[in-house]
Amino acid sequence: MKKFIAALxxxxxxxxxxxxSSDEDAIERGEELIRQMAELAGDRDYVEYAVSGIFNSxxxxxxxxEGDYDEARHIYRVTLPDMDDIDEISGARLDDLTDTxxxxxxxxxxxxVERSISMRTDSSFYVTASYISRGTTYVDRxxxxxxxxxxxxxxxxxxxxxxxxxxxxxxxxxxxFLPEGEISGSGEDSLRDDLEELIYDNLDLExxxxxxxxx
Amino acid sequence: xxxxIIAAALALLLLTLTAGCSAKGxxxxxxxxxxxxxxxxxxxxxxxxxSFYSESSQDVYGGVYDxxxxxxxxxxxxxxxxxxxxxxxxxxxxxxxxxxEVPRNYRRWIRSLPxxxxxxxxxxxxxxxxxxxxxGLETAAVSLSSVCSIGESYVDRDLEGLEIYIYSFRxxxxxxxxxxxxEDGAASASAVPLLSQELDTSTERRLENSLEEFFSPLxxxxxxxxxxx
Numbered sequence: 001m002k003k004f005i006a007a008l009x010x011x012x013x014x015x016x017x018x019x020x021s022s023d024e025d026a027i028e029r030g031e032e033l034i035r036q037m038a039e040l041a042g043d044r045d046y047v048e049y050a051v052s053g054i055f056n057s058x059x060x061x062x063x064x065x066e067g068d069y070d071e072a073r074h075i076y077r078v079t080l081p082d083m084d085d086i087d088e089i090s091g092a093r094l095d096d097l098t099d100t101x102x103x104x105x106x107x108x109x110x111x112x113v114e115r116s117i118s119m120r121t122d123s124s125f126y127v128t129a130s131y132i133s134r135g136t137t138y139v140d141r142x143x144x145x146x147x148x149x150x151x152x153x154x155x156x157x158x159x160x161x162x163x164x165x166x167x168x169x170x171x172x173x174x175x176x177f178l179p180e181g182e183i184s185g186s187g188e189d190s191l192r193d194d195l196e197e198l199i200y201d202n203l204d205l206e207x208x209x210x211x212x213x214x215x
Numbered sequence: 216x217x218x219x220i221i222a223a224a225l226a227l228l229l230l231t232l233t234a235g236c237s238a239k240g241x242x243x244x245x246x247x248x249x250x251x252x253x254x255x256x257x258x259x260x261x262x263x264x265x266s267f268y269s270e271s272s273q274d275v276y277g278g279v280y281d282x283x284x285x286x287x288x289x290x291x292x293x294x295x296x297x298x299x300x301x302x303x304x305x306x307x308x309x310x311x312x313x314x315x316e317v318p319r320n321y322r323r324w325i326r327s328l329p330x331x332x333x334x335x336x337x338x339x340x341x342x343x344x345x346x347x348x349x350x351g352l353e354t355a356a357v358s359l360s361s362v363c364s365i366g367e368s369y370v371d372r373d374l375e376g377l378e379i380y381i382y383s384f385r386x387x388x389x390x391x392x393x394x395x396x397x398e399d400g401a402a403s404a405s406a407v408p409l410l411s412q413e414l415d416t417s418t419e420r421r422l423e424n425s426l427e428e429f430f431s432p433l434x435x436x437x438x439x440x441x442x443x444x
Contacts, residue, residue, distance in 0.1 A: 045324045050336075092266045100256045101263045104365055137368045137397025166368030170401040 022142045030161035033134045033175035040132040041065040057128040067156020075215040078148040110148050110162035116202040125179045133176045141169035152185030247392035250406035251291045257363045259287030279355040289387020300379040301437035302341035311432045338377045342393045356410045366405030374402050383416035
């Protein structure tokens with residue numbers, strides 16, 4: 001009997017691990033989206049019919065498409081602080097807002113960060129990159145706060161994959177390419193400092209980010 | 216005794232599995248209504264609304280607070296009618312424009328797309344088209360309709376493709392909700408208030424007519440009523 005229960009517990013554990021290993025699963029899904037975006041960037045027809053007309057977009061996309069996105073050199077996970085630890089966002093005090101609005105603002109932080117990085121030198125990169133951005137929704141009950149995964153490649157543009165918790169365990173994931181050389185991929189501390197400064201300058205927000213190098 | 220333990224262990228296994236990796240589906244209608252209520256709530260949050268519009272932009276965004284108030288004054292806990300919109304897809308658009316008006320290369324490209332890409336393009340086409348019902352309005356209304364829009368991911372196992380619902384309220388503005396299926400039964404929903412006076416949501420036929428007017432020469436809109444539980 002003991003053996004049976006042990007086997008059952010093992011199976012139980014295995015099932016739980018296989019289905020829900022959060023980071024590993026997210027990284028793989030993110031990589032898939034990044035490859036799809038690179039493919040789109042290299043699709044001449046798509047660029048001509050769906051993107052054309054945007055200032056120097058074809059140059060930007062060509063450059064992205066030339067990269068090699070099979071394997072990232074570094075992957076970092078950046079976790080936002082709990083919403084209760086944030087006083088205000090974009091000049092609005094969270095306490096003065098309804099829960100719906102406070103939540104909406106809180107969940108928009110990763111998008112705002114991604115946008116700020118893309119627009120650091122000029123806004124055209126952001127516009128172009130958003131034409132090939134890809135996203136998905138799936139189930140991950142373990143996700144509590146919004147998370148950003150940063151991917152850096154030896155040869156290619158860096159990318160960010162934002163993951164945001166929804167309801168009943170549903171999560172939404174959105175991937176974007178970033179311009180080269182705008183954020184540091186050379187270590188946890190430098191990425192954290194870089195992002196915190198960017199958030200302070202652009203969003204007028206003092207955040208303590210948790211940065212972990214996963215690869 | 217033994218049987219009881221096994222039963223309990225199995226129940227536990229089942230519970231962990233469902234708790235860990237999947238979730239029970241909620242209804243599409245309920246999720247949409249939840250978002251409609253949120254749209255009303257956002258419009259009524261003056262602290263939030265005013266953070267978008269500075270004193271100096273008043274001439275451009277004149278009337279923005281009146282419009283917000285008008286949305287917020289509505290009652291969104293129970294819709295009067297809910298319609299499901301079957302939006303024509305891009306191939307329908309090409310044929311209604313007339314083949315000559317669409318470059319041959321473009322037509323060839325559309326036809327060559329893998330199903331998955333074609334579906335994605337259609338989703339973007341239909342959702343941006345419906346949202347564009349607001350784009351002919353004055354600047355304040357256009358801007359406010361996006362400031363008050365909201366989306367979230369949720370679980371909806373029955374959703375098979377894009378669904379577009381328009382909720383109409385006895386007392387309040389109509390709200391469009393898009394439901395887009397994802398993986399593992401997860402889905403995303405987003406709601407946008409429709410602020411055009413031209414949109415007639417009183418009956419299926421009238422809604423169909425106003426959509427056809429908005430998107431002429433596109434026709435073949437199929438509007439059906441959703442039962443309100």
